[in-house]
Amino acid sequence: MASMEFPLFALKAGDFKKREYTQNNFNVLVAPSAVYGLATIHDKDIWVYCVSKIMQAIANGEEVSKTVHFTIYDYLKTTNRTTSGRDYERAKDSLDRLRSTTITTNIETDKKREARGFGLIDSWRVVEEKDGRMVRVSVTLPDWLYRSITSKNVLTISSDYFRIRKPLDRRIYEIARKHCGANKNWDFTLKVLHERTGSTASLREFRRSVKSLAYSDELPDYSVYYDELLDKVTFINRNWTSKKKAN
Secondary structure (H helix, E strand, C coil): CHHHHCCCCECCCCCCCCEEEEECCEEEEEECECCCECCECCCHHHHHHHHHHHHHHHHCCCCCCCEEEEEHHHHHHHCCCCCCHHHHHHHHHHHHHHHHCEEEECCCECCECCCEEEECCCEEEEEEEECCEEEEEEEECCHHHHHHHHCCCCCCCCHHHHHCCCHHHHHHHHHHHHHCCCCCEEEEEHHHHHHHHCCCCCHHHHHHHHHHHHHHCCCCCEEEEEECCCCEEEEEEHHHHHHHHHC
16 A cells, blocks of 8 residues: 555666655655666566565465465466566566665555665566576565455456556556545645656646546546646545445
């Protein structure tokens, strides 16, 4: 949930700018690697995939740990990617960026609040390699994230999330999911939404992108309405009405 609230992930590769956010006495500092830059919102798919694997194991009554084992093929298929050799290389690049991006925060997870720094993943290693290409890997998540998972401080997302290709649209979906959630609607001023997304685009360019998203109405679960007079964006939960009618 904290990663939906704060823009921990860059919207594009090659971002080497340090970011700092403060909200409600919580502080977050996101520092890039000098070699790999910041982890991107597409790299976050590995996070989401690992979280879903742990949550499924918990639901099945299986023993879990902060180290997740998986095949790259299953990860690529689950996250709506192709399985070419280049996609395997991109997965490796994502793991490198996740490992080298550093978060320093005092956000509380599982009733524990501590100021500390950590990578978006603690470590990763190749378990099996074939024809020079990694096939199976193990990813170890940081304690901060693992505590969030085991305390069920997580939100489900639509399976169509992985079909959202534009990084900004993905980030806006996360914000809508976090704040609209069980509510009928939620709104932000355009300026606040711009800050929450972590977008490096100008406010003018950002406004144009939001208008385009509102016009296409392609966001899973939520409609987006832009009020030009108030310069305000409203998210409308498409599932809220159907749930109320069902009750």
